[in-house]
Structure formats: C-alpha cells, structure tokens
Amino acid sequence: MANVLVFIDNPGDALKKSTLELLTLGRSLGETAVALNGDLHQDVSATLAEYGVTAVFRPSAQDLDDYLVSAKAAYLAAAAGAASAGTVLLDNSPEGKEIAARLGIRLNAGVITDVVAVDADGTAHKSVLAGSYTTSARTTTAVSVLTVKANNVTPGPASVVSAPETSTIEVPADGTATAARITAREQKAASGRPDLSDARIVVAGGRGVDGDFGPVEQLADALGAAVGASRAATDAGWISHDAQVGQTGRTVSPQLYISAGISGAIQQKAGMQTAKIIVAVNKDAESPIFEIADFGIIGDLFDVLPQATQEIKKRKG
Amino acid sequence: MEETLKIIVLVKHVPDAQFDRHLTGEGYTTDRDESILSELDEYALEAALQLAEARGGAKAGNQVIALSMGASGAVNAVKKSLQMGATEGVHLTDSALAGSDAAATSLALAAAIRHLGTGAPVDLILTGMASTDGETSLVPAQLAERLGLPQVTFASSLTVDGGRLTARRDADTYSETVEATLPAVVSVTDQINEPRYPNFKGIIAAKRKSITTLSLADIGVDPAHVGHAGSWTTVTAAEERPPRTAGTIITDEGDAGVRLVDFLAAQKLL
Numbered sequence: 001m002a003n004v005l006v007f008i009d010n011p012g013d014a015l016k017k018s019t020l021e022l023l024t025l026g027r028s029l030g031e032t033a034v035a036l037n038g039d040l041h042q043d044v045s046a047t048l049a050e051y052g053v054t055a056v057f058r059p060s061a062q063d064l065d066d067y068l069v070s071a072k073a074a075y076l077a078a079a080a081g082a083a084s085a086g087t088v089l090l091d092n093s094p095e096g097k098e099i100a101a102r103l104g105i106r107l108n109a110g111v112i113t114d115v116v117a118v119d120a121d122g123t124a125h126k127s128v129l130a131g132s133y134t135t136s137a138r139t140t141t142a143v144s145v146l147t148v149k150a151n152n153v154t155p156g157p158a159s160v161v162s163a164p165e166t167s168t169i170e171v172p173a174d175g176t177a178t179a180a181r182i183t184a185r186e187q188k189a190a191s192g193r194p195d196l197s198d199a200r201i202v203v204a205g206g207r208g209v210d211g212d213f214g215p216v217e218q219l220a221d222a223l224g225a226a227v228g229a230s231r232a233a234t235d236a237g238w239i240s241h242d243a244q245v246g247q248t249g250r251t252v253s254p255q256l257y258i259s260a261g262i263s264g265a266i267q268q269k270a271g272m273q274t275a276k277i278i279v280a281v282n283k284d285a286e287s288p289i290f291e292i293a294d295f296g297i298i299g300d301l302f303d304v305l306p307q308a309t310q311e312i313k314k315r316k317g
Numbered sequence: 318m319e320e321t322l323k324i325i326v327l328v329k330h331v332p333d334a335q336f337d338r339h340l341t342g343e344g345y346t347t348d349r350d351e352s353i354l355s356e357l358d359e360y361a362l363e364a365a366l367q368l369a370e371a372r373g374g375a376k377a378g379n380q381v382i383a384l385s386m387g388a389s390g391a392v393n394a395v396k397k398s399l400q401m402g403a404t405e406g407v408h409l410t411d412s413a414l415a416g417s418d419a420a421a422t423s424l425a426l427a428a429a430i431r432h433l434g435t436g437a438p439v440d441l442i443l444t445g446m447a448s449t450d451g452e453t454s455l456v457p458a459q460l461a462e463r464l465g466l467p468q469v470t471f472a473s474s475l476t477v478d479g480g481r482l483t484a485r486r487d488a489d490t491y492s493e494t495v496e497a498t499l500p501a502v503v504s505v506t507d508q509i510n511e512p513r514y515p516n517f518k519g520i521i522a523a524k525r526k527s528i529t530t531l532s533l534a535d536i537g538v539d540p541a542h543v544g545h546a547g548s549w550t551t552v553t554a555a556e557e558r559p560p561r562t563a564g565t566i567i568t569d570e571g572d573a574g575v576r577l578v579d580f581l582a583a584q585k586l587l
Binding site: 069100101110174183186255291307312 | 356357418419420423446454455456457458459461462463465466467468469470471483484487488489490491492493494495496497501506507508548549550551552553554555556557558560561563564565566567568569571572573574575576577578580581582584586587
C-alpha cells in the first residue's frame with residue numbers, strides 16, 4: 001500500500017477532531033506516518049497509536065512557528081522524503097493550504113485544496129465556484145498533496161493499536177533563510193466557542209441584527225455553535241471580521257447553518273450554501289435566503305431567536 | 318522617503334460572481350465570457366498605489382505594473398488597473414497557457430516576473446487574498462517558493478521602509494506582526510484599504526499608457542511546462558450541483574422559536 005504522511009501542527013495535549021479525520025482518511029489510503037510540529041504530549045502519542053500511525057517525525061528545530069509557512073513546508077518536504085510518502089494530507093486552514101502550496105513546488109507534487117473525500121485510487125472530490133459544482137480531480141505527479149476540509153470523514157481508531165517509532169527530521173536551512181519572521185503575536189480573547197471553520201453548527205447574523213449580536217450569540221451558546229456574520233455585519237463593525245462567512249470571508253460546511261437577519265445575496269451564499277441544513281430567519285419574505293433554506297421563518301429575529309434559545313434550554317433540562 | 322519602489326500587482330480577470338458561473342469544455346475550465354477584474358485584486362492594486370504615492374508616485378520613479386495572465390479577455394483586468402492608476406500594464410498571453418493549474422500558473426508568472434525584473438529589480442509582488450473563481454489561494458505561496466522569496470499572505474496592513482516590510486495578519490485566535498526583507502510576495506485582504514474608483518482623469522490617462530504583451534517565448538517558458546500538459550492536477554469530472562430547493566417556509570405567529578426547535582429535534586440536531 002502507498003504511504004501517507006499527515007501533518008499535525010502544535011496539537012497541544014489532545015488531537016483536534018479534524019486531525020483524527022485526517023488520520024482516519026490516511027489509514028484508508030495506506031500506511032500513515034505523522035509529521036508533527038511542536039510538543040508531543042503523551043496523550044497525543046497514545047491517540048496516534050490508537051489510530052494506527054506507523055511512524056512519527058519531529059523537526060530538528062523548535063522555532064518553526066517563528067516563520068511564516070516556508071519553514072514548515074521545508075520540514076514537511078524532508079519528512080515526506082523520509083516517509084516515502086505518495087500522499088501528504090494537511091488541514092484545509094489558510095495556513096494548511098499555503099504550506100501545501102510551497103510543499104507542492106518543493107516535491108514537484110500536484111496540490112488539491114478543499115478536498116471532501118478521496119477514493120482508493122487517489123481521486124479527490126471537492127466543490128468549486130462557491131459550491132455550485134462538485135468536481136473530481138487527480139494529480140498527475142508521483143506525490144499528491146491534499147488539504148482536507150473538516151467534518152467530511154467519520155473519525156475512528158484502527159482495529160489494531162500500533163507502536164509508532166519517533167525520529168527527528170533535519171529541517172533544511174533554506175526554509176528559514178528567506179522566510180518572513182513573526183515578530184509579535186497577541187492572543188485575542190478566547191470566546192470559548194468552537195472554531196468557525198470546523199464547527200458542526202453555525203449561527204450567523206447579518207444586517208437585521210442592527211448592531212446587537214446578543215440573540216445570535218445566546219442561541220449559538222445554547223446549541224454549542226460557532227458565531228458567524230455576513231459582510232454587512234462585519235463591515236458595520238458589529239462583530240470581528242474573523243466571523244465573516246462568504247466570498248471574502250470564510251467558507252463553512254456545517255451540519256446546520258442558522259442564518260438570522262441575512263438577506264442571502266451571492267456574497268453570503270458563496271460561503272455557506274454547502275451546509276447540510278440551512279435555517280433562515282428574516283423579516284423580509286422576499287429575501288433570497290428563503291430560496292435555499294430547508295426551514296425558513298418569516299419573522300423578527302429578536303422574537304424568534306430568544307424563544308428558540310429558551311426552548312432549547314428547557315428541553316436540554 | 319528616498320527609496321522608490323517597483324511593484325508588480327497580479328490581477329486576474331474572473332467571471333462576475335454576481336451571476337451564475339459555469340465550467341466548460343474538456344478540462345472543465347471556467348467560462349470567462351463575462352469577466353471582470355477580480356474584486357479582491359483591487360485591494361492589492363490600491364495598496365501598491367498608496368505605497369507608490371507616498372514616495373512621490375510615478376514622477377519620482379515609482380512603478381506599479383499590473384500583470385495579468387490569460388486569454389484575450391485578461392487585458393480588461395489590465396486596462397481597469399491602468400484606469401485606477403497603475404503606471405504600466407503587462408498581459409502574459411499564450412494559447413499554451415490554457416488550463417494551467419496553480420503550479421503551472423505560478424511557473425509562468427515567476428518567469429514573467431523575472432523577465433520584468435531584468436534591469437531594475439522588482440521590490441514587491443502584490444496579490445489579492447484569493448481569486449474569486451479558483452479560490453485555492455495557492456498561487457502567491459507557490460510563486461514565492463519558485464522565486465525563493467518570503468511570502469506574507471493575508472496582510473491587513475502593510476508598511477515598507479528601508480528595504481523591509483512590516484505587515485499585520487489577523488487569525489481567529491491571534492493577531493501577529495510579520496517582518497520580511499524585500500523583495501517579497503505579499504497578498505492583502507479586503508481589510509487593508511478601500512479601493513478607489515477610476516475617475517475621468519484616470520480613464521483618459523489610461524488610454525495613453527502602454528500595455529506590453531508577453532508570450533511564453535518572450536519569458537523563456539517551454540509550452541510543455543504549462544497549460545493542461547504542464548499542470549500537476551487534472552479535473553476528471555464536474556457536475557453542477559442541483560440547486561438547493563426551498564423547504565418549509567412559515568410566518569411567525571408567536572411560536573416560530575418553538576417550531577424552529579421542533580425542526581432541529583426532528584433533524585436530530587439538538
């Protein structure tokens with residue numbers, strides 16, 4: 001079977017669900033090795049073994065996080081060589097895609113982003129043009145680099161626990177020589193909510209919230225959801241730009257997308273129309289969002305959302 | 318400020334996202350009949366113009382070169398850029414380029430940028446944060462790797478001083494400051510500025526600006542290394558997603574919040 005390399009960046013003390021998905025997908029394609037950056041916590045080691053990982057690589061340098069992308073790409077290229085990898089799998093985050101981009105040039109490997117499924121023969125499936133088409137794509141190169149979207153694989157451990165060996169990969173010097181250096185980093189206040197890109201449920205507000213995201217946030221918290229926003233809401237400064245879903249913001253594919261006070265113009269649709277289920281609340285019955293909503297409510301979000309929040313709290317006891 | 322800058326801005330003509338977009342032909346490439354300058358590239362052009370103007374503009378010797386790769390329609394992206402204020406336009410076009418993926422595109426653009434850097438070296442290559450059609454965001458990073466340059470992507474602010482640049486990047490959980498030496502490849506977000514509209518003077522002035530057309534032979538690229546033949550990825554099938562159909566629409570009669578929760582429960586989403 002072909003060899004697969006999965007990149008795991010700074011997992012902390014537990015692997016994210018999206019990482020478990022990559023490991024599960026990797027195992028379906030071949031023997032899976034891991035290239036790790038950052039500390040290797042013992043709980044993470046145990047999970048890697050449960051998921052059948054055959055080898056764990058770690059970089060010779062501890063400062064890869066100080067550089068933008070190219071240092072990690074250089075490390076990963078060296079690890080892919082050591083693993084004789086035919087397929088490299090990464091997160092579909094902006095950074096994951098950029099590492100993949102540079103890695104592709106280093107390995108003369110085709111890169112496919114936004115992958116939702118991979119067949120045994122290596123054919124990757126994705127959607128393009130803001131979800132209006134689904135395509136199948138292949139690389140024509142010896143090595144394939146794929147970035148995989150979250151929430152498309154059901155993660156599961158291997159039938160047999162493995163005992164991966166850990167080895168160190170020498171990071172090529174040219175990865176840092178020409179890299180941009182990160183000179184300062186400020187953490188933003190943690191919201192305690194799930195990450196918008198991977199969230200199973202997203203509750204989003206638009207122009208209709210009129211400056212008050214309270215009802216949107218309260219419903220999101222009752223559902224354990226991430227909070228999103230339309231461009232109108234982020235441009236108005238009602239919520240951070242990071243929350244923007246749409247053509248110029250994030251593309252999300254959650255199980256459930258609740259849209260409140262968003263008209264659903266193309267710029268917004270581009271970011272959310274691949275959600276499994278769309279619920280829309282809007283005062284304007286003519287809003288285009290109702291054309292794509294599985295369940296639409298013509299009504300005032302300031303009435304509907306708080307009532308739904310109360311009802312969920314009641315049912316969850 | 319004494320330094321002058323030679324900036325290349327990569328501009329792409331893309332199908333207008335306001336309308337339905339289609340994949341056509343054998344390679345399932347994008348139909349570009351009704352194409353416009355990618356909205357996201359206007360931010361890159363504006364950033365370049367502001368950097369140049371802060372140093373005395375074209376009169377002081379600053380150059381803002383709009384470079385577009387693509388079939389004949391791509392020249393429209395260059396023209397719009399000239400109207401906004403770019404000092405020169407370059408259209409890289411060759412029938413062999415059709416169907417190029419990100420790797421092949423970055424190969425051709427890297428060669429074009431090297432070509433444009435003969436004589437006076439290029440200080441900065443600016444791009445938008447993504448194309449509004451391909452949406453892969455691969456090209457800036459691949460270009461930087463091919464040119465051996467630092468990349469600073471998703472810059473929400475950008476300053477250049479003494480051969481170094483400083484940029485701010487915003488992620489979900491943090492903001493960071495990044496520094497790099499020039500030359501560098503920088504992609505900018507739609508938060509960096511408010512792009513200008515071409516004014517009448519700009520439109521008239523653009524008519525007098527020249528657009529240089531480059532072929533693969535001009536930039537020394539083997540046609541076998543680009544286009545469908547030179548791409549490292551191939552699209553084997555494409556299917557238009559059936560349009561989402563509207564589901565149940567109700568009007569709130571005082572119980573819509575509860576009915577919403579009923580719907581979620583029925584879908585096993587609680």
